Amino acid sequence: MNVINSLFIYLLFPGFLFSFILSIFVSFLDRKITARLQYRQGPPLLQPLYDFFKLLLKEVTVPKNANLLFFLSPFLSFASVVLASSILWTAIIFKKGFIGDITVFVYLLLIPSVMLILGGASSGNVIVSLGVSREIKMLLSYELPLITATLVPILNSGSLKLIEIMQKNTLSLPSILSFFVLFICLYAKSGIVPFDAPEAETEIAGGILMEFSGILLGLIKLTKQVFMSLFPAFLVGLYFFDGGVVSFVIKYLMILFFIIIFKNINPRLKIIQVMKFFWFIIFPLSLLSVILLFIL
């Protein structure tokens, strides 16, 4: 019974199917609002679904030097992001969880980047290796402030269960600071525009995604979309959760709109600017928020 319940959670309701539909909707919103901001019509509602099914049908091309990791990495990254999504949505919708699920959640979100690095590097392409080196630098920049900033809600509530953290959130100066840091870090993790140096299409031709085709590319794109649908939910859950459905949806959409507008008004940063920004501005801010928590 327990196994069937877990399978139901993972595959159907807050897991695979739900996050698939939600991510398609979020991706549609992203593209439509981007289009409207540029004074054009934009794609239809089912466009992300069409893209995904088209990529399922396409042939998978294999580079000469590729090994098993090249095939495994998109599947593993998608599986881990779906698991993260089912943990988060179970906590939000069913108000259930286990001790330490926030730690599991944060580490599951690390797997897609690592898998992308391994899979990209195994293709042996020179331009992909540029993208891989940039992705590693991004990982080194945002991972430490992200974990430091997640400490603030944990210490505030004194619990490692997502649902208890959500129910005990308070708005104070350290938590506002850590919200800001966490927003920037998750934004960089989702790899959208100011922080998309690893897959810069105009300079390194898709970078880390360059050698992937067919279903592998489709799964990587889907992983990014699921992550983007997860990221406002995590922030709303940690900082502004009050249990109501309508207020949750409104806050979720507000953060999503803010992300999309922020994406459209910013140019791409160079990788050295990203590292400087994270190491000299964001990491001290995240430390400051933890220190302020103990002083105040």
Add this chain to the structure above:
Amino acid sequence: MGLIKKSLLKSLWVFHLPLSPCNNCDIEILDALTPRYDLERFGIQLVGSIRHADVLLVTGVPNYKNYTKLKYLYEQAPKPCFVVAIGTCACGRGVFKDSFNSPCDVDKIVPVSAYVPGCPPKPEAIIDGIVKLIKSLKT
């Protein structure tokens, strides 16, 4: 028409493949993709890597330096993949027909699905060419 085929026709990702053109056709292609004509309405997107492409937009005249590379790039693209020749040069070599450095037409090297003549073709003509390509694929 199944969902898979419909989704292929609804999301054609184009790859820009210039064979040393004079750049006019390339600018018209970019014009068709920019907000005024907005091809993203029909799911058409410009991609940076040949591995993601469904349609190769070939411009310019093949010459001895690049005609092997055209063949090589076409073989690298995941199938199904369609070639659209943009401009008079790519359709039938135009004034370069008897040129000393041009071996053959584009369609002698790779199979071409649609031709858009013009020097350069207007963005409307490019959109019309893509529409004709989609119509020919539907049957």
